[in-house]
Amino acid sequence: MYPSRFRYEAPRSLDEAIATLRDGGDYAKVLAGGQSLVPLMKLRFASPDLVVDINNVPGLDYHRADPDGTLRVGALCRHADLERSALLKASQPTMAAAAPLIADPIVRSRGTLVGSLCHADPQGDWASVVLALGGSVVAQGPRGRRTIPIAGFVTGPFENVLEPDEIAVEAVIPAATGTRSGGYLKLERRVGDFATVGVAVALETSGGPAEAGTVTRAGIALTGVGGSTIAATDAARALTGQPLTAQSIEMAAGLAAQAAQPRTDHRGSADYKRHMVRTFVTRILGRASGAGAGGTGADGTGEGTAERAA
Amino acid sequence: MTVVYEDHEDDAGTGIPVRRIRFTINGQKKIAEVEPRLLLAHLIRRGLGLTGTHMGCDTTNCGACTVLVDGRPVKSCTMLAVQADGREISTVEGLATASELHPLQEGFKEEHGLQCGFCTPGMMMAAKALLDENPDPTEEDVRWALSGNLCRCTGYQNIVKSVLWAADKLRAVPARGDDPPEPPDSPARGDTPAAPPTSQANNGQEG
Numbered sequence: 001m002y003p004s005r006f007r008y009e010a011p012r013s014l015d016e017a018i019a020t021l022r023d024g025g026d027y028a029k030v031l032a033g034g035q036s037l038v039p040l041m042k043l044r045f046a047s048p049d050l051v052v053d054i055n056n057v058p059g060l061d062y063h064r065a066d067p068d069g070t071l072r073v074g075a076l077c078r079h080a081d082l083e084r085s086a087l088l089k090a091s092q093p094t095m096a097a098a099a100p101l102i103a104d105p106i107v108r109s110r111g112t113l114v115g116s117l118c119h120a121d122p123q124g125d126w127a128s129v130v131l132a133l134g135g136s137v138v139a140q141g142p143r144g145r146r147t148i149p150i151a152g153f154v155t156g157p158f159e160n161v162l163e164p165d166e167i168a169v170e171a172v173i174p175a176a177t178g179t180r181s182g183g184y185l186k187l188e189r190r191v192g193d194f195a196t197v198g199v200a201v202a203l204e205t206s207g208g209p210a211e212a213g214t215v216t217r218a219g220i221a222l223t224g225v226g227g228s229t230i231a232a233t234d235a236a237r238a239l240t241g242q243p244l245t246a247q248s249i250e251m252a253a254g255l256a257a258q259a260a261q262p263r264t265d266h267r268g269s270a271d272y273k274r275h276m277v278r279t280f281v282t283r284i285l286g287r288a289s290g291a292g293a294g295g296t297g298a299d300g301t302g303e304g305t306a307e308r309a310a
Numbered sequence: 311m312t313v314v315y316e317d318h319e320d321d322a323g324t325g326i327p328v329r330r331i332r333f334t335i336n337g338q339k340k341i342a343e344v345e346p347r348l349l350l351a352h353l354i355r356r357g358l359g360l361t362g363t364h365m366g367c368d369t370t371n372c373g374a375c376t377v378l379v380d381g382r383p384v385k386s387c388t389m390l391a392v393q394a395d396g397r398e399i400s401t402v403e404g405l406a407t408a409s410e411l412h413p414l415q416e417g418f419k420e421e422h423g424l425q426c427g428f429c430t431p432g433m434m435m436a437a438k439a440l441l442d443e444n445p446d447p448t449e450e451d452v453r454w455a456l457s458g459n460l461c462r463c464t465g466y467q468n469i470v471k472s473v474l475w476a477a478d479k480l481r482a483v484p485a486r487g488d489d490p491p492e493p494p495d496s497p498a499r500g501d502t503p504a505a506p507p508t509s510q511a512n513n514g515q516e517g
Contacts, residue, residue: 001368005326008346008392031390038388039370042349051346053393080382104458106373106436109382110389191457192371 003041010053022165024050035111036119069175079108094202098129098184104192120154123194127229132200132219135173141166178204178216181288185280196267198223199280211290215239226261244289253281331395336404344391351375353391362402362431373459376432377401383439402431413479423472425463437473
């Protein structure tokens with residue numbers, strides 16, 4: 001399959017890339033990892049006049065923590081970089097859990113987190129992770145830079161708020177005020193498939209380790225169980241201001257399942273998906289509290305669940 | 311070397327220029343003129359005649375078209391040829407030397423890692439990326455690394471064995487020097503010095 005014809009530019013700086021977009025055709029697309037855009041172009045779901053390839057722009061392939069702990073992920077940081085990141089393993093449990101579950105290993109060596117956020121697929125895994133963590137996207141255009149919270153960045157399936165001459169240059173995860181814990185679990189029929197159900201949980205606790213401290217911030221977001229990524233805000237609220245207990249976990253899992261809007265399809269029934277939301281929230285929080293199942297599928301519901309032991 | 315493409319009859323007047331790219335493939339420097347929409351897989355197969363890279367699904371699923379770009383595995387049906395400008399590409403044709411199979415190729419032969427063979431080039435290139443990064447993988451590491459490559463014949467069992475065979479052999483080969491490699495099943499695996507090869511281990515040239 002061939003994409004439609006398009007003009008191709010490969011600028012060597014961000015300024016040049018933005019100028020190319022500004023002066024470009026009616027329909028321009030930015031190409032980073034290309035693992036969503038190129039397939040869409042081959043299927044002719046996307047037929048841009050102009051493709052601006054930013055792979056030759058230096059200095060965008062980073063992920064790093066500011067001195068205060070704020071995490072910054074550049075537009076050319078690949079999923080594989082995050083999968084292998086010691087920084088994430090040490091300080092970002094939810095992201096470290098999600099990184100090995102994005103698509104498949106070969107797609108991960110090319111695709112990018114920022115590109116995934118821009119692509120805004122309702123079944124994308126990173127959007128849930130970044131939503132649970134309260135992250136943002138930094139966009140740069142001719143009028144300068146602006147930071148857009150992820151909740152306001154995605155406006156619908158495959159739609160975001162970027163102006164035609166803006167480039168998403170960075171994703172930002174705010175610094176934790178307490179100890180981070182949490183995780184990401186994904187039910188998929190096979191590696192590389194979209195999530196049947198994905199659940200991201202991001203906790204911050206103070207006054208002790210995750211299993212004993214008070215939860216000061218909680219974020220829970222759901223993949224694949226609605227027309228968009230769903231923030232389970234009631235579920236998260238049920239956790240904050242107290243230590244994790246069996247009761248608060250059960251309450252949060254039930255509220256998250258209520259927040260899901262699954263549809264019956266070839267990946268499973270709505271009831272099944274809702275049940276899996278409850279299971280995944282319970283499992284992630286159980287592990288964070290130190291009381292839950294430690295190993296893969298140890299609670300007997302792990303079949304088909306993708307996760308990778310550290 | 312110049313690469314010549316079909317001139318699609320309706321290209322005239324589209325105002326979309328072909329682009330000249332320079333790249334290295336299997337150690338050889340090349341120049342090509344490509345339409346921006348040409349896929350890397352098509353440049354490799356049609357432009358360069360390297361048909362070892364297979365097109366399977368054409369939808370980023372199956373991994374048969376996997377090549378290495380600057381050492382990292384890429385599904386070449388999902389990268390534009392024009393993006394190869396300035397890059398170094400490795401395909402399955404670059405594995406063997408004129409006289410010797412690559413240990414991965416030997417491993418697939420020894421452990422019956424292929425049946426129809428269609429997925430094999432992609433499997434080998436994905437495996438090469440793994441072994442370049444992790445010379446001593448566990449079985450789980452291999453399965454994980456190959457999880458983006460589909461095989462409809464083997465059930466994967468022997469593919470995994472093949473890659474582990476190759477890993478053993480590659481680790482047994484002295485980093486440099488003229489000592490011959492030890493066979494993978496030799497008890498000399500690990501910290502003991504390499505044993506001389508058996509005839510079987512050196513006999514992997516023709517299948």
